[in-house]
Amino acid sequence: MNLQENLILLKTTKGYSDRYVPFQDRIKDQLEKYLKLRGVVNCNYLFITLENEQLAKRQRITKYGKQ
Numbered sequence: 001m002n003l004q005e006n007l008i009l010l011k012t013t014k015g016y017s018d019r020y021v022p023f024q025d026r027i028k029d030q031l032e033k034y035l036k037l038r039g040v041v042n043c044n045y046l047f048i049t050l051e052n053e054q055l056a057k058r059q060r061i062t063k064y065g066k067q
Contacts, residue, residue: 001046003028008046 001008006028007020023031031046038048045054 001031003032 002020006023006025008023009018009020011018013019041048041052043052043054047055049055
């Protein structure tokens with residue numbers, strides 16, 4: 001993720017390639033708050049579990065998608 005240029009890297013997308021996707025300043029503000037709250041972790045994923053592991057797709061959809 002590049003917060004200075006408002007870009008996030010999506011890995012292995014639909015076309016089996018990686019690509020950078022732009023995001024708005026509002027999202028940047030929220031991501032910065034989240035990263036501060038999450039703290040420093042040894043993980044390459046943005047959204048992680050309490051065990052510092054990648055969230056499963058089902059967790060993202062059912063738990064966070066409804067809010």
